[in-house]
Amino acid sequence: MIHRPLRMVWLCLALSGLTLPAFAHEDRLAARPSAMHAEQTPWGIAGQAKAVRREIRISMGDDMRFSPDTFSVKRGETVRLIITNAxxxxxxxxxxxPAALxxxxxxxxxxPTMEHAEAHMAHVPAGQSRALVWRFNxxxxxxxxxxxxxxxQAGMRGTIEVKP
Incomplete structure (x- = not known):
């Protein structure tokens, strides 16, 4: 039988785990949650890896630019964005x-230290890459x-055209 003080410690530890999927904009962003809730947004929904038919590689750097800074997809297409921080x-x-961003x-x-993690974002530490799977529906x-x-504010942004 577990003593009352020990039960309270276990309860506190269990409850503190409810906030673990959130990340701050710091070095500790090395991992993404393994399963994100797929929520429909005006720009699409989290995609399933098995539905990916195309990968788009995007590089970003300290010049505050993405390369490429524009790409297009077909409506309904699920793509894997491979994002590399150079x-x-x-x-x-x-x-x-544009308004939401x-x-x-x-x-x-x-x-500036707000914590968040969503299926439509990838935090990429220096010199690393991350993948983001998105269905542009x-x-x-x-x-x-x-x-x-x-x-x-320095212009680090790009455009996505989702064709009908």
Missing amino acids: GAQLHELVIGT AEHAEMMKRF RAGQFAFACLINGHF
Whole structure:
């Protein structure tokens, strides 16, 4: 039988684990949650790896630029974005509408250590690569950007055209 104080310690440890999937914009971003909730957004939904038919490689660096900074996909296409950070500092790639990204960038200015992790973003430490699988099931013009404070403002963004 477990004594009451020991039960409380186990309970506290178990409850503290509920917030583990969130990440801050720091070095500790080496891993992404293994399973993210697929939530429909105006720019698409998290994709299934088995549905990927194409990979798009994107490089980013301390010049605050993505290469390429534009790409197109067909509506309904699931792609794997392979994002490589060629810089010496942490960068990220976040997909969204231009308005949603601008709003989030403003929030990051106010709260630069805000913790979050979503299926439409990849945090990439210096010299590393991350993969993001996304299903573009809505046609339109969307965007991607690095929302780390100052990076978006320096022009670190790109365009995604989802063709009908």
